[in-house]
Amino acid sequence: xxxRKNISDAVVRRLPRYLRYLSEMHEHGVPxxxxxxxxxxxxxxxxxxxQDFSHFGEFGQQGYGYRVGDLLAAIRHIxxxxxxxxxxxxxxxxxxxxxxxYPNFSERGFLIDALFDTxxxxxxxxxxxxxxxxxxxxxxxxxxxxxxxxxxxxxxxAGQEVADRLIQGGVRSIWNFPPRDLSVPExxxxxxxHLSESLYALxxxxxxxxxxxxxxx
Amino acid sequence: xxxRKNISDAVVRRLPRYLRYLSEMHEHGVPxxxxxxxxxxxxxxxxxxxQDFSHFGEFGQQGYGYRVGDLLAAIRHIxxxxxxxxxxxxxxxxxxxxxxxYPNFSERGFLIDALFDTxxxxxxxxxxxxxxxxxxxxxxxxxxxxxxxxxxxxxxxAGQEVADRLIQGGVRSIWNFPPRDLSVPExxxxxxxHLSESLYALxxxxxxxxxxxxxxx
DNA sequence: TAGATTGTTAATCGATTAACAATC
DNA sequence: TAGATTGTTAATCGATTAACAATC
Numbered sequence: 001x002x003x004r005k006n007i008s009d010a011v012v013r014r015l016p017r018y019l020r021y022l023s024e025m026h027e028h029g030v031p032x033x034x035x036x037x038x039x040x041x042x043x044x045x046x047x048x049x050x051q052d053f054s055h056f057g058e059f060g061q062q063g064y065g066y067r068v069g070d071l072l073a074a075i076r077h078i079x080x081x082x083x084x085x086x087x088x089x090x091x092x093x094x095x096x097x098x099x100x101x102y103p104n105f106s107e108r109g110f111l112i113d114a115l116f117d118t119x120x121x122x123x124x125x126x127x128x129x130x131x132x133x134x135x136x137x138x139x140x141x142x143x144x145x146x147x148x149x150x151x152x153x154x155x156x157x158a159g160q161e162v163a164d165r166l167i168q169g170g171v172r173s174i175w176n177f178p179p180r181d182l183s184v185p186e187x188x189x190x191x192x193x194h195l196s197e198s199l200y201a202l203x204x205x206x207x208x209x210x211x212x213x214x215x216x217x
Numbered sequence: 218x219x220x221r222k223n224i225s226d227a228v229v230r231r232l233p234r235y236l237r238y239l240s241e242m243h244e245h246g247v248p249x250x251x252x253x254x255x256x257x258x259x260x261x262x263x264x265x266x267x268q269d270f271s272h273f274g275e276f277g278q279q280g281y282g283y284r285v286g287d288l289l290a291a292i293r294h295i296x297x298x299x300x301x302x303x304x305x306x307x308x309x310x311x312x313x314x315x316x317x318x319y320p321n322f323s324e325r326g327f328l329i330d331a332l333f334d335t336x337x338x339x340x341x342x343x344x345x346x347x348x349x350x351x352x353x354x355x356x357x358x359x360x361x362x363x364x365x366x367x368x369x370x371x372x373x374x375a376g377q378e379v380a381d382r383l384i385q386g387g388v389r390s391i392w393n394f395p396p397r398d399l400s401v402p403e404x405x406x407x408x409x410x411h412l413s414e415s416l417y418a419l420x421x422x423x424x425x426x427x428x429x430x431x432x433x434x
Numbered sequence: 435t436a437g438a439t440t441g442t443t444a445a446t447c448g449a450t451t452a453a454c455a456a457t458c
Numbered sequence: 459t460a461g462a463t464t465g466t467t468a469a470t471c472g473a474t475t476a477a478c479a480a481t482c
Contacts, residue, residue, distance in 0.1 A: 009433060010449070012421055016414035020396060034463060042398075046463090047451050054465055062464040063458040079417050080424040094315035101311045104396070104413055149419065173423045175416060179237060179321070181259075181432060189426065191419035192434035193412065196321055197233035199392060200296050202366065202408035204229055206390045207297040209406065215398060216226060217409035227473070251439060263439090264475050271441055279440040280482040 011052050015079055017042065018052075022072040034065035043215075084109040085148040088141070088171075090162045092117040092132050095177050096153035101128045110149075114141060135165075142169025151175045152182075163190075228269050232296055234259065235269075239289040251282035260432075301326040302365040305358070305388075307379045309334040309349050312394050313370035318345045327366075331358060352382075359386025368392045369399075380407075 021042055025033060035046035042049075053059055053071075056078050060066045076082055087105075089096045092115045099105070100112050115132045117123060123134045133141060142165075150166035152159055156178035163174060163182045174190045176182055179197065182190050198217060205216070238259055242250060252263035259266075270276055270288075273295050277283045293299055304322075306313045309332045316322070317329050332349045334340060340351045350358060359382075367383035369376055373395035380391060380399045391407045393399055396414065399407050415434060422433070 007425065008449070012418050013414070015421060016411070016417040019417070020414075036463080045451060047453095048449090050463090050465065051450075058465065060464050061458060062456070063462045065463065079421050081417065081420070085420065094318045098311035098315040099412075102412065105416070108413070110416065148423075149416075172426075173419055175419055176434075184432070187426070189419060189422050190432040190434075191415055191422075192432065193410070193415050194233070194434070195316075195319065195410065196325070197230070197237075198408055198410050199322070199327065199366075200233040200236070200298065201229050202390055202392055202406060203298065203302065204232060204296050205406050205408070206365075208224065209389075209404070215401070215407040215409065217393075217407075217411070225473070253439080262475060264477095265473090267439090267441065268474075275441065277440050278482060279480070280438045282439065 007055055011055060014044075014052055015075060018049075019072070019075050019079060019081075022068055022075065026068050026072050030068050032065050033068055033071075035060075037065075081108065084111060086146060087112045087149045087151055088114045088116065088138075088145075088147050088166075089151040089153055090116045090135075090138075090166070091153035091155075091158075092119070092122050092127060093153060093155075096151070097127055099151055099153060100130055112151075113145065113147070116141075138165055139169060142166070142171065147171050149173045149175055151177070153177050156180045224272055228272060231261075231269055232292060235266075236289070236292050236296060236298075239285055239292065243285050243289050247285050249282050250285055250288075252277075254282075298325065301328060303363060304329045304366045304368055304392075305331045305333065305355075305362075305364050305383075306368040306370055307333045307352075307355075307383070308370035308372075308375075309336070309339050309344060310370060310372075313368070314344055316368055316370060317347055329368075330362065330364070333358075355382055356386060359383070359388065364388050366390045366392055368394070370394050373397045 021038065035049040039046040039049050057074070059071050059074050087110060089100055089112055096115060100115060105112065112130055115127055115130050116135050116138050117132055118135050122132045125132050147169070150171040150173070152162050152174060154162050159176065159178040159180050160182060163184060166174060167184060167188055172188050174182065174184070174188065176190050176192045179194050181192070184190055201216070238255065252266040256263040256266050274291070276288050276291050304327060306317055306329055313332060317332060322329065329347055332344055332347050333352050333355050334349055335352050339349045342349050364386070367388040367390070369379050369391060371379050376393065376395040376397050377399060380393070380401060383391060384401060384405055389405050391399065391401070391405065393407050393409045396411050398409070401407055418433070
């Protein structure tokens, strides 16, 4: 019954985690898994796992469970990871370079085609084989290239301006690192990675260790 | 009625966001804010905001709202950001260095005292004024220094081993970047930052743009 | 005082868990 | 066949929203 209703954010956040566990099992040659056993490994209830999968179709077999390889392929497809994505990164500082150099991304089909910065020290150089262009070239670049995802790694004061440029250039998915919420049109998606807020949450739970607890994030 | 019940993760994740908005308002000299107006700015309902705050005490005034400065100080205290934290980072690669160099952290009292790596090219050098030590020195270091937070930025195959070393050395809060869940004793807290999973969630929502939507993360 | 807005209690909504018929 | 396990419907649990008395 592939996707009748809206998928809740809670489910969306669990999908990549299923992918990770299944990938690992698949690499280890595990041929089948039941929701009970997967739940034990991941710390979820079997009910939740079956409920989650049922949003997208029927992937298991009564009395048997799930074929790891098939389920893995299905989730990869559900997450739309069976294609390539073209990305550009604004801001070639620490975080921008870390993103550009992160090997998992290119392996997984996330291709970083260009870096943009204003620093004359950086512009014209290459980082990990990716050319660093000046911001002034961005509009031109976006006109001539199809970009699926724009990554914002500039200081937070410049974040909104960069977002505006990306949107102006037709980019509709933004991965946003600076600690500021962006205002964007309805049809543009923003995924935030706010490192400080993650750290603050850790510190809070650490202070209130007794009342909270466990592994999060 | 400061913290009678457990604080849900949803609330914990909103607290840093309140802090961010209030900081900004405070910097702009805004003296007061009502839950209605704060809700409008943040995209939350006034009810939720009042409900959230009420977990920790009474910070407002009927008919008036909240004094921005006071509320900011209260939330800073609730988040335990009114003290310093000593951190060590394992893995001085791209992400480890990005964390070490991130200026917001030291400004906010998150002090990175040491980096650990195995790469002989890096060991002995300094990154942003922080000495890079060999992993072999970690046990010794942890014996002699009080470390509040251990940051894991090593390749994911080494993550669990590093976690074990940190825990062995008495560290009870771990900020974990590699894409693998750690197994830790009950009294150890782990906060995960799984970049790929964040990116996958963006891609999923992008594919199903109509059924999901908005700003997340 | 009158208007505004809080903190809290009650109602609603949504997500998780349990139960179970279907069936491999 | 008997045992196991699915997909789904129903029950429960928790989080969000609405309502409102208290009061600045």
